[in-house]
Amino acid sequence: MDTENLIAHARARFDHATAKRTLREKYQGKLTFAYRGGMWRAGPELHSTIFTCGRIGEVVLLDLYENPVKIDTKELLGLSQERFNEQMNAWLIEYEELNKNR
Amino acid sequence: MTTGVLIFAFNNEQIDYLAMANWSAKNIRRHLGLPVAVVTDLPVPESYQFEQIIHAVPEGDHQRKFDDLSESVTWYNGNRVDAYSLSPWSTTLVLDADYVVATDQLKSLLGCDQDFVAHHRAYDVCGHPNFDEHNTFGQYRMPMWWATVMLFRRSEHARLIFESMQMIRNHWKHYKALYNIGRTTYRNDYALSIALGTVNGHTLNHAGIPWGLATVTHNQKLTQLGPDQYRVEFTSQDGKSKWIQLAQDFHAMGKGQLGAIIDSAG
Numbered sequence: 001m002d003t004e005n006l007i008a009h010a011r012a013r014f015d016h017a018t019a020k021r022t023l024r025e026k027y028q029g030k031l032t033f034a035y036r037g038g039m040w041r042a043g044p045e046l047h048s049t050i051f052t053c054g055r056i057g058e059v060v061l062l063d064l065y066e067n068p069v070k071i072d073t074k075e076l077l078g079l080s081q082e083r084f085n086e087q088m089n090a091w092l093i094e095y096e097e098l099n100k101n102r
Numbered sequence: 103m104t105t106g107v108l109i110f111a112f113n114n115e116q117i118d119y120l121a122m123a124n125w126s127a128k129n130i131r132r133h134l135g136l137p138v139a140v141v142t143d144l145p146v147p148e149s150y151q152f153e154q155i156i157h158a159v160p161e162g163d164h165q166r167k168f169d170d171l172s173e174s175v176t177w178y179n180g181n182r183v184d185a186y187s188l189s190p191w192s193t194t195l196v197l198d199a200d201y202v203v204a205t206d207q208l209k210s211l212l213g214c215d216q217d218f219v220a221h222h223r224a225y226d227v228c229g230h231p232n233f234d235e236h237n238t239f240g241q242y243r244m245p246m247w248w249a250t251v252m253l254f255r256r257s258e259h260a261r262l263i264f265e266s267m268q269m270i271r272n273h274w275k276h277y278k279a280l281y282n283i284g285r286t287t288y289r290n291d292y293a294l295s296i297a298l299g300t301v302n303g304h305t306l307n308h309a310g311i312p313w314g315l316a317t318v319t320h321n322q323k324l325t326q327l328g329p330d331q332y333r334v335e336f337t338s339q340d341g342k343s344k345w346i347q348l349a350q351d352f353h354a355m356g357k358g359q360l361g362a363i364i365d366s367a368g
Contacts, residue, residue: 011340018229025225026350029313034213039312064312
């Protein structure tokens with residue numbers, strides 16, 4: 001077995017995983033936003049939570065600080081989806097760039 | 103109700119924190135649209151544009167060796183605990199002079215109802231795994247809260263946090279022994295971490311900024327590529343020289359490198 005090659009491969013994989021994690025850190029911040037005094041992170045979890053409320057209009061949800069906040073489902077979903085799509089597209093571009101440089 | 107940024111800028115032998123604060127103020131206005139108050143002991147040049155200038159006598163003249171500077175420098179870091187009493191704003195964002203605002207991300211903090219938030223986790227933008235050690239302090243590995251970015255609103259809760267930090271700074275020898283902290287130098291991050299624990303009833307349940315504090319360390323090479331675009335050079339695990347492009351807010355630990363960027367910006 002070519003152990004030199006194995007070591008180089010393992011190190012490159014490690015660096016790639018690290019860079020991927022750093023990208024995740026960056027976009028965790030960019031997906032975060034404030035609404036009606038609460039902090040929210042745009043993403044499938046928030047969208048699912050809004051859908052499971054089973055009603056349109058005002059409902060109470062827990063924000064990132066686990067405080068109950070009265071929100072408007074349509075408003076919050078709209079804000080969250082917009083931010084989610086925008087930031088995920090930016091994330092993809094950076095991720096593809098990262099893969100190119102491997 | 104007023105909202106603004108507060109920056110402490112006490113120059114030492116090698117670092118011009120006032121110039122750093124002035125450069126940062128321009129970024130803050132551009133991205134956050136907020137006024138900036140500077141706390142300094144120096145006369146402020148007319149070309150510098152701060153909305154408010156607050157004069158204070160520097161406290162805590164420790165010696166500190168930064169890896170990217172040739173010699174130890176005097177580190178005046180004792181005034182940060184006075185942010186609550188010095189700030190002219192109702193809602194204050196306290197930023198280190200070496201925190202680079204390159205986006206409007208901090209705006210989201212202004213819209214949330216918390217009386218006090220700070221970062222509870224920092225990470226190395228180049229992903230160095232050993233950086234996690236910086237997220238705890240003392241022999242008991244207490245969780246660290248970073249004083250680099252702090253947002254507070256005038257409230258009993260925020261007042262108590264800053265008064266506790268003052269108490270810790272004033273009795274640093276005692277707290278250093280209590281938490282078994284190896285470093286002799288007082289740090290605001292430690293004081294904040296201990297103060298939050300005390301004020302919140304030792305629950306370790308403090309409201310934090312819900313993303314990590316991006317950090318460029320002393321041993322990485324930081325240069326500017328263009329407006330809000332930076333380049334960070336580092337050595338990867340396989341010993342290769344690599345670089346990444348940064349287009350986000352970050353904490354520049356290499357004061358000398360940031361100083362060079364500011365000098366070249368004129």
